[in-house]
Amino acid sequence: MDIKVIASGSSGNATFISDGVTALLLDAGIPMKNIQAGTGFRLSSVAGCLVTHEHGDHSKAIKDIAKRGIDVYASRGTLDEVGVSGHRFHAVARLEPITVGSFVVLPFDVKHDAADPLGYLLESTATGEKLIYFSDTAYVRYTFSGLTHIIAECNHGKQELRQSVASGAIEPGLAKRIAKNHFSAERLTDFLEANDLSRLKAVYLVHLSDNNSNAGRFRQAVQRKTGAEVYVP
Numbered sequence: 001m002d003i004k005v006i007a008s009g010s011s012g013n014a015t016f017i018s019d020g021v022t023a024l025l026l027d028a029g030i031p032m033k034n035i036q037a038g039t040g041f042r043l044s045s046v047a048g049c050l051v052t053h054e055h056g057d058h059s060k061a062i063k064d065i066a067k068r069g070i071d072v073y074a075s076r077g078t079l080d081e082v083g084v085s086g087h088r089f090h091a092v093a094r095l096e097p098i099t100v101g102s103f104v105v106l107p108f109d110v111k112h113d114a115a116d117p118l119g120y121l122l123e124s125t126a127t128g129e130k131l132i133y134f135s136d137t138a139y140v141r142y143t144f145s146g147l148t149h150i151i152a153e154c155n156h157g158k159q160e161l162r163q164s165v166a167s168g169a170i171e172p173g174l175a176k177r178i179a180k181n182h183f184s185a186e187r188l189t190d191f192l193e194a195n196d197l198s199r200l201k202a203v204y205l206v207h208l209s210d211n212n213s214n215a216g217r218f219r220q221a222v223q224r225k226t227g228a229e230v231y232v233p
Helices: 032-038 062-067 076-082 158-167 172-181 185-194 215-226
Strands: 002-007 014-018 023-028 046-050 071-075 089-092 098-100 103-109 118-124 130-134 149-153 202-206 229-231
Touching: 002 032, 002 149, 002 202, 014 032, 023 062, 032 062, 046 098, 062 071, 071 076, 071 098, 071 103, 076 089, 149 185, 158 172, 185 215, 202 215, 215 229
Parallel strands: 023 046, 046 071, 071 089, 130 149, 149 202, 202 229
Antiparallel strands: 002 014, 014 023, 098 103, 103 118, 118 130
C-alpha cells in the first residue's frame, strides 16, 4: 500500500493512497494546487475521494475535485452541509459497503460535532491489505480484524491538554470541546488494544494539535504497543 499524507492538522487534511491498481484521496481539506503537488501530479489517476465530514479542513477542495472528473463519496449529511450535488457526488451510508475500483470501502459512524461524520475501512481486493482511516472523532465504537495499515487521529494527550489549560494557552471550555470531539492518545491506545493487529504493518498519526500534543511521546507509545512502523507526518 502506497500512503502519502499530504497535509494533516487543523489547517487542512488530505491523504493519497494506492494499492497499485486504484488510487484514492482521503479527505480534501487543502487548496487544489497543494493536492495536485501532493499526489505527484498524478491526480488524473485518482478514482475517488472519501470525505469524513463537512468542516473546511477536510472538505475545502471537493468541488474542485469533482470538476476534475473525480467522484466524491461522503454521507448525505456532509454533502448537504457543504451544499454540493450532481453526478460526481455520491452519498454513502454507515455500515453499507461500496466498491471503488479495487477497494471495498466500509463507511462507519464516528462522534464529532458535524452533521454525519464517517470513518472508512478500506480493503484492497488486489493486495488483501486493510486500511482504516478516521479523523476528528471522540471515539470509535467498532472493532476490526486483519488491519494492515492505520491512519488515525491522535489529536491530544490528557496531560498535554491539562498543561495547556494550566498555562492559559487555551480556555477550559475549549479543552472540554476538544476532549468531546477529538481522538486522544489514550483513546488511540484503547483502540489498538481492542483490535486485531496481527497483520499490522504501519500506523500514521494524524491531526495532532499544535498546542496539546507530543509527537515523540505519542509515536513511542504506539510503537511499543504495536511493534509496527509509526509515522507522524
